[in-house]
Amino acid sequence: MSKDSVxxxxxxxxxxxxxxxxxxxxxLCSFVINAAAHAAEPGKDAGAATNLPRVLVLATGGTIxxxxxxxxxxxxxxGQITGEQLVQSVPxxxxxxxxxxxxxxxxxxxxxxxxxxxALAHRIQQAFDNNEADGVVVTHGTDTLEETTFFLxxxxxxxxxxxxxxxxxxxxxxSADGPGNLYEAVQVAADPRSRGRGVMAVLNDKIxxxxxxxxxxxxxxETFNSPNGGPIGYVDTAGGIRFMAQASGLKRATxxxxxxxxxxxVEIVYSHANxxxxxxxxxxxxxxxxxxxxxxxxxNTSKQALDALEQAAKKGIIVVRSTRVRSGFVTRNxxxxxxxxxxxxxxxxxxxxxxxLTQLLIANGVTAPAKxxxxxxxxx
Ligand code: ASP
Numbered sequence: 001m002s003k004d005s006v007x008x009x010x011x012x013x014x015x016x017x018x019x020x021x022x023x024x025x026x027x028l029c030s031f032v033i034n035a036a037a038h039a040a041e042p043g044k045d046a047g048a049a050t051n052l053p054r055v056l057v058l059a060t061g062g063t064i065x066x067x068x069x070x071x072x073x074x075x076x077x078x079g080q081i082t083g084e085q086l087v088q089s090v091p092x093x094x095x096x097x098x099x100x101x102x103x104x105x106x107x108x109x110x111x112x113x114x115x116x117x118x119a120l121a122h123r124i125q126q127a128f129d130n131n132e133a134d135g136v137v138v139t140h141g142t143d144t145l146e147e148t149t150f151f152l153x154x155x156x157x158x159x160x161x162x163x164x165x166x167x168x169x170x171x172x173x174x175s176a177d178g179p180g181n182l183y184e185a186v187q188v189a190a191d192p193r194s195r196g197r198g199v200m201a202v203l204n205d206k207i208x209x210x211x212x213x214x215x216x217x218x219x220x221x222e223t224f225n226s227p228n229g230g231p232i233g234y235v236d237t238a239g240g241i242r243f244m245a246q247a248s249g250l251k252r253a254t255x256x257x258x259x260x261x262x263x264x265x266v267e268i269v270y271s272h273a274n275x276x277x278x279x280x281x282x283x284x285x286x287x288x289x290x291x292x293x294x295x296x297x298x299x300n301t302s303k304q305a306l307d308a309l310e311q312a313a314k315k316g317i318i319v320v321r322s323t324r325v326r327s328g329f330v331t332r333n334x335x336x337x338x339x340x341x342x343x344x345x346x347x348x349x350x351x352x353x354x355x356x357l358t359q360l361l362i363a364n365g366v367t368a369p370a371k372x373x374x375x376x377x378x379x380x
Contacts, residue, residue, distance in 0.1 A: 053190040055097035056133040058123060059083025060116060060148075061107040062141025064178040066170030076170040078108040078141055086139060089171070090179045097135075097190040109141025109166070112148060114261035120148070121155050121257055128158050135161040135189030139182065142166040142223065145201060146213050150353045153199035153210035154360055155257055161194035164201045168221045177204065177221045184235045196247040197232060207233035207243070211378065214350055216326070227327035228348045253375070255360040263359035266290035268351045270324060271301040277308035284311075290318040290358040294351035299323045299330035306336065313342045318362065318372060322346035322354045332373070344372045 059065065061079025065086060068076035083101035087093060104123065105116045120138060127133040140148055149164045156162060165185035167178035185202040188194050201208045203224045212226035225231075233243035267283035269291055283291050291312055295301050299321035301309070313319045321343055323330050330345040332338045338345060346354035354376070361367075361375055 052096070052098045053134040053192075054132070055099055055135045055137055055186055055189045056124075056127050057083050057087055057099060057101040057137045057139065057186075058120060059086065059101060059103050059139045060105045060109070060112075060120070060141070062109050062139065062145075062166050063170050064139050064141075064165065064167040064182070065106070066172075068170055068172045071172055071174055076172065078170070079106040081171055082106075083139060086171075086178070086182060090182050093183060093186055096183070096186050099186070100133075104138075107141070109144040109148070112141070112144040114263050117148065117151055118257060118261045121152060124152065124156055124162060125158075128156075128160050133160070135163070135191075135194065137182070137185045137189045138162065138164045140164050140166045142168060142203075142215055144352075145224075146215060146350075147352050147356055149199050149201050149210045149213060151356050151360075154255055154357065156199065157254055159196040161189050161191070161197065162199045163189045163194075164199065166203060168203075168219060168223060180237070183237060187235055187237075188233075188241060191241055193241065193243060193247075197243075200232065202235060205234055205236050206231040207235055207241070211353070212348065214326070228329075255364045258363045264289040264362040266292060266318075266355045266358045266362070268292045268294055268355055269305075270294045270351075271296050271305060275302040275305045277304045280305055280308035280312060284308075284315065284317060288312075288317060289362050290320065290355075292320045292322050292346070292351050292354045292358060294324040295321055295330070296324060298328075298334055299345060300335055306341075309343070310341050316367075318344065318358055318367065318369075320344045320346050320354050320358055320372075320376070322349060322351040324351070326350075342369050344369055344376055347376050347378060349376065 059082060063078045065081040066076045066078040067080040083103050087099050087101045093099060104119050124136050127136060145164055145166050152162060163185045165181050167181050169176050171178055181203050188202050188207055199210045201213045201224055204221050208224055208226050209232045212229045213224055215223050216225045217223040233241060235241045265288050267288045269279045269283060271294060280291060293299060293301055309319050321330055329348050332345045361372055366372055366375060
């Protein structure tokens, strides 16, 4: 081969390598630009994970952790799956927050008790005081979810978000609502806008406040509502969180937990037609420190029951008039002369929540009817 035939070939080679270098450089540049753009999108890149809020999941059991033997059956057992398993089972949860899970109990919430309540309250307070978490999610059965929500709202200090979540269908159901509810609960717990709103319940795309939320349907997934005020916000995977108002000063005073459980004994007495004094006498003889009347209408009850409640108040037992009616307020001195009897009215609090507040007040040495009434009357 002559020198002349070699030279053009070399020039071609060097032109090809110049082009290759340019193409590679361009490709590298576009990769770097794409990667940077991708990383800037929240939740789309593992690198962003370092800035994610820390959410502690505390599992207590309930249908959200329930399992059936077969998908075809309605029967199931609650509290079968751990919090860790629940967290692992929800796709995308790790993009919302840095999660850790702990098991507090594995019970149906019909068995919820002071021991679990104290364990939850202490662990949440510790996690916030030691700056271990930016938010907490508690997985819980729905039967007593509103009581735990209200209890924690009244004892936790600070403004970091705590969200209680459950589901109406077990994890094995054809259309389980637990994963979606847990996803939304973590969304709310991880969001700084959730601070200062007290303890919240998140189910079925709604954010409900501790004071008003109640279960209104035995089996439907659309069951948690706040009849006296509506939800405080809405949440869904696509739309994110929409709070209906700015965080307000509606958070009540918080009460100290006694050193040990149980909380003082407070009974709920359910009023009805043909009501006599027996359930009230029963509560007194079993050492009740307080009696909450789930009264008819505006917290009323029969003459016989009223006389028995008067006797209870004279013995120093705290008597709170609430109502079995789902919405509305119980008002002082309408058909019942509360001033004369030394009774307290629950305002908007349901019997089950009035019971919790009465327990906490007694535990904190608040027993004078005027002081008790003040504690029940929300700052509207
Ligand atoms: N009995 C169950 C519980 O409260 C019901 C539920 O979670 O939906 O644990």
